[in-house]
Amino acid sequence: MPVKVKICGVCTVEDARAAVAAGADFVGLNFHPRSPRSVTPEAAGDIAQAVPGGTLVGVFVDAPRTRVEEIAARVGLSALQFHGDEDAEYCRGWGWRTIKAIRARPGTDLAALAARYPTDYLLLDSFVAGQPGGTGVALDPAAAAGLPVARLFVAGGLHPDTVAQVVRALRPFGVDVASGVEARPGRKDHAKIEEFIRRAKAA
Secondary structure, three states, rough: OOOOOOOOOOOOOHHHHHHHHHHOEEEEOOOOOOOOOOOHHHHHHHHHHHHOOOOOEEEEEOOOHHHHHHHHHHHHHOOOOOOOOOOOOOOOOOOOEEEEEEEEOOOHHHHHHHHOOOOOOEEOOOOOOOOOOOOOOOHHHHHHOOHHHHHHOOOOOOOOHHHHHHHHHHOOOOOOOHHHHHHEOOOOOHHHHHHHHHHHHOO
């Protein structure tokens, strides 16, 4: 089965439509206020009206549970991605599919860390101190050793020229890209989206 593709950090209706038209399985909306790709619930609602149901993933970083639930219900999210320092207890008991991001911090036993989380999926991202994600820094695929690839998204500096190699090496459930298909932060390059998805799914 072809790898699933999540185009993350989408900020406009046009970019969301382009991602879905190109074959994206998921569209990621970032609700972290300090991200250059942050969207308001109002903007997210407009995007939700423009794409098929079941595709929207909300990205949150150490957000209060009540805020996450309010936004998820208001926008109509199909999954929640926790991209901060949320613990295992925080990740339990949601009424949505869940994804927990883990970052490949040097010296961390990622397999042991991943085993703590009861989420539906995990997302492996590169580590940059002080930045929860979307850094463009490439991930060493070796960091995925011992992780459950059947429920793993791989992120971290992916772009059209590198995604096929990562998919062939790891065979993850999905790949996730933000900066690698951008014209500038918060605005996607539609040609890059198309090429990224084509190469990922052909690998």
